[in-house]
């Protein structure tokens with residue numbers, strides 16, 4: 001594996017001792033320049049280590065064939081656990097688009113952020129209940145669709161976290177440069193890390209996973225809530241409805 005990305009929630013409670021453990025485990029990759037991280041809502045809890053994880057809200061990492069743009073989608077409201085939804089402002093959106101447009105030719109252009117730009121089913125009955133009670137806990141990123149529309153043609157892969165199940169969507173499939181929107185799911189729950197393969201800055205249309213002992217991709221647990229009906233249980237979703245939704 002050439003490069004490892006962790007799209008947020010490096011810690012559970014945003015605690016310094018949790019970050020120290022993460023740093024200890026990932027130090028060899030970081031020292032070799034093969035690690036990129038963005039913060040998640042959990043990193044804003046406790047000691048609030050989130051804003052220490054990257055410089056500014058948009059960062060660019062060049063690594064071999066990769067042009068990685070990190071976007072911090074957390075906000076101060078994430079200090080409360082029940083307010084775990086993301087935040088994207090127009091200036092940060094513009095900065096993100098510009099950073100992706102600046103990718104040198106021949107590089108795989110990748111956007112990393114924690115929160116999901118498109119709606120996904122709740123991960124648990126607790127989340128579903130919170131949604132029903134009016135909490136924005138599981139809500140997709142505001143300006144998420146706008147972000148995807150604006151980066152179309154300048155980005156090959158969007159990796160997000162936050163949702164615990166793995167999902168993949170191919171957006172703008174009929175365009176010259178399709179966009180893969182992917183979530184590896186929670187690696188600490190599945191015991192798996194997702195592997196992406198590229199050759200000459202083109203993503204291979206495969207789905208591969210790494211683990212200590214398992215070789216099977218995770219089987220999605222039943223989805224919860226009203227959104228569950230709108231999406232297939234297949235972890236690779238190439239639904240015309242979703243593409244139309246984003247393009248609209």
Ligand SMILES: [Fe+2]
Nearest residue numbers: 009040041162
């Ligand atoms: Fe999260």
